[in-house]
Amino acid sequence: xxxxxxxxSREVVISPQHPFCIIGERINPTGRKLxxxxxxxxxxxxxxxxxxxxxxxxxxxxxxxxxxxLADEAxxxxxxxxxxxxxxxxxLCIDSSIVEVLDAxxxxxxxxxxxxxxxxxxxRLEAILPLVKKYGAAVIALPNDExxxxxxxxxxxxxxxxxIDVATGRFGIPAEDIVIDPLAMPVGADTSLVVxxxxxxSLLREEFGVNTTLGASNVSFGMPDRHAIGAAFLxxxxxxxxxxxxxxxxxxxxxxxxxxxxxxxxxxxxxxxWIAAHRAAQAQAQQAQRAQEQAAT
Amino acid sequence: xxxxxxxxSREVVISPQHPFCIIGERINPTGRKLxxxxxxxxxxxxxxxxxxxxxxxxxxxxxxxxxxxLADEAxxxxxxxxxxxxxxxxxLCIDSSIVEVLDAxxxxxxxxxxxxxxxxxxxRLEAILPLVKKYGAAVIALPNDExxxxxxxxxxxxxxxxxIDVATGRFGIPAEDIVIDPLAMPVGADTSLVVxxxxxxSLLREEFGVNTTLGASNVSFGMPDRHAIGAAFLxxxxxxxxxxxxxxxxxxxxxxxxxxxxxxxxxxxxxxxWIAAHRAAQAQAQQAQRAQEQAAT
Numbered sequence: 109x110x111x112x113x114x115x116x117s118r119e120v121v122i123s124p125q126h127p128f129c130i131i132g133e134r135i136n137p138t139g140r141k142l143x144x145x146x147x148x149x150x151x152x153x154x155x156x157x158x159x160x161x162x163x164x165x166x167x168x169x170x171x172x173x174x175x176x177x178l179a180d181e182a183x184x185x186x187x188x189x190x191x192x193x194x195x196x197x198x199x200l201c202i203d204s205s206i207v208e209v210l211d212a213x214x215x216x217x218x219x220x221x222x223x224x225x226x227x228x229x230x231x232r233l234e235a236i237l238p239l240v241k242k243y244g245a246a247v248i249a250l251p252n253d254e255x256x257x258x259x260x261x262x263x264x265x266x267x268x269x270x271x272i273d274v275a276t277g278r279f280g281i282p283a284e285d286i287v288i289d290p291l292a293m294p295v296g297a298d299t300s301l302v303v304x305x306x307x308x309x310s311l312l313r314e315e316f317g318v319n320t321t322l323g324a325s326n327v328s329f330g331m332p333d334r335h336a337i338g339a340a341f342l343x344x345x346x347x348x349x350x351x352x353x354x355x356x357x358x359x360x361x362x363x364x365x366x367x368x369x370x371x372x373x374x375x376x377x378x379x380x381x382w383i384a385a386h387r388a389a390q391a392q393a394q395q396a397q398r399a400q401e402q403a404a405t
Numbered sequence: 406x407x408x409x410x411x412x413x414s415r416e417v418v419i420s421p422q423h424p425f426c427i428i429g430e431r432i433n434p435t436g437r438k439l440x441x442x443x444x445x446x447x448x449x450x451x452x453x454x455x456x457x458x459x460x461x462x463x464x465x466x467x468x469x470x471x472x473x474x475l476a477d478e479a480x481x482x483x484x485x486x487x488x489x490x491x492x493x494x495x496x497l498c499i500d501s502s503i504v505e506v507l508d509a510x511x512x513x514x515x516x517x518x519x520x521x522x523x524x525x526x527x528x529r530l531e532a533i534l535p536l537v538k539k540y541g542a543a544v545i546a547l548p549n550d551e552x553x554x555x556x557x558x559x560x561x562x563x564x565x566x567x568x569i570d571v572a573t574g575r576f577g578i579p580a581e582d583i584v585i586d587p588l589a590m591p592v593g594a595d596t597s598l599v600v601x602x603x604x605x606x607s608l609l610r611e612e613f614g615v616n617t618t619l620g621a622s623n624v625s626f627g628m629p630d631r632h633a634i635g636a637a638f639l640x641x642x643x644x645x646x647x648x649x650x651x652x653x654x655x656x657x658x659x660x661x662x663x664x665x666x667x668x669x670x671x672x673x674x675x676x677x678x679w680i681a682a683h684r685a686a687q688a689q690a691q692q693a694q695r696a697q698e699q700a701a702t
Contacts (some may be wrong), residue, residue, distance in 0.1 A: 165585060183487065295668055296599075298669045299675065299676060302669045302670070302671070303669075331680075332683040333665075333679075336665050337661065337665050337669070339637070340661075340665030340669060341594075341638070341640070341669055343637040343638070344641055344666065347603065347640070351677070364637075367639045368630075368633050368638070369641065371592055371596065371634065372592055372600075372641065373641075374597045377596065378491070379628060382629075382630075386629040386630050400608060402468050
């Protein structure tokens with residue numbers, strides 16, 4: 109199944125036959141005080157840096173979240189979407205928990221966006237799926253409902269089925285435009301949780317064949333050497349069927365692990381991307397060294 | 406299924422419920438001219454360094470190969486086995502293509518060794534399995550025969566079945582003492598080869614439940630950034646069912662990837678080993694820095 113996302117001029121396909129889709133997650137003021145203050149003042153200059161860094165790191169889609177307290181999030185989302193679409197042709201993932209913000213962001217967006225996110229809660233389904241349909245977008249769906257975030261992979265599958273049934277049956281959204289999040293939980297909280305995430309990925313692939321995504325950094329939360337954990341987790345999850353992830357593309361160890369998984373799973377013809385990325389990193393290192401030598405003379 | 410290996414005083418278990426078994430591969434003169442010359446002179450001092458490095462890197466079993474041209478390999482193997490068993494209590498993997506060398510090494514070894522290796526060739530089965538039985542050892546088995554190294558995972562499975570049938574039926578070797586090598590091929594030669602290795606691992610697990618091992622460095626042969634490829638490959642292979650690998654434990658990126666896979670697959674209770682390894686690395690880094698500072702004053 110192929111989930112096609114578009115900007116005004118570029119198309120990105122999420123599918124098991126395509127290179128793994130890296131959704132860059134840094135354009136988000138959560139936990140960043142200075143960025144929040146800038147946004148409240150209407151200063152969007154930090155976004156340009158974040159976009160450039162995610163692009164340089166290898167992001168293929170950019171997640172945009174403007175959740176700053178005391179700011180007009182809808183207005184910021186519109187401004188951010190317009191700014192970013194002027195900076196890059198990567199498709200965007202419009203990310204908010206507020207329906208009006210999603211609506212405003214989607215209205216401002218040129219192309220076919222990814223909406224982050226809907227859950228299996230009836231109220232959220234009723235509020236968000238009409239927007240997804242109206243704007244012809246794709247949507248990330250989390251298999252939790254009013255009652256719980258189920259641990260059991262079979263229960264997650266049931267909630268995913270509910271979302272897919274409602275989205276396709278009631279709202280006419282094609283199944284390929286629903287990207288299910290199998291729910292990545294911190295291994296540090298309970299060492300059995302990642303196994304359940306992996307089982308959920310595998311079940312989703314077998315039962316529905318839908319594309320999947322998750323917040324890759326959740327898995328290593330609270331543990332030391334987080335990048336080493338992420339760099340091992342993603343290849344395992346990709347081999348199990350995961351087709352995209354939301355991650356900070358500034359971590360070369362993690363991006364390289366994803367590229368290696370593409371190579372090993374035969375999604376990088378002749379290893380051309382692997383070798384090109386290696387050469388680019390080499391050229392960059394040489395350039396940095398030359399600059400250092402010049403500065404020293 | 407549990408493959409139990411033993412030295413005189415230590416037991417190591419290979420199984421999907423245990424931490425992944427790292428078989429350190431450096432005690433081998435292949436491609437090392439100086440080491441070969443030393444061995445021809447009867448100088449085994451290099452082995453002490455190699456053993457210490459593999460131990461420090463996290464090896465749990467040590468592969469010992471004494472294949473130096475123009476040397477008496479059987480004599481060297483006996484000397485090496487005795488030397489190494491005086492240096493460490495890790496179980497050994499006796500590695501040679503020459504039956505007499507395996508025999509001599511196994512006779513000198515105290516404990517239950519792993520034999521590297523037998524194939525599905527009739528002549529090799531007849532020559533090596535009696536030794537495995539005689540010494541109560543375990544054995545690595547490669548699913549290739551006189552005709553070919555099959556690419557098709559189903560054909561590899563058929564050859565694995567032949568080896569298991571002959572070993573258990575004719576020689577009374579228990580199935581748990583047969584460790585099948587699914588044959589890791591270079592992704593640089595053909596980007597579809599690793600997928601076939603993974604399929605073979607998966608089939609071996611489903612059909613026989615036997616333990617598996619492979620030469621981890623083969624996969625990245627001929628490609629740049631080999632450690633990054635190995636560090637992505639092993640977590641994928643482990644998630645698919647691989648239970649041990651022969652690798653050079655001097656590569657921290659690869660060993661750390663294996664430890665992360667253990668953590669993520671719930672084989673590291675409370676993440677205790679992960680955290681301990683992190684602290685040890687930190688302490689080592691601090692010590693190195695202090696030594697550097699002292700040297701500078």
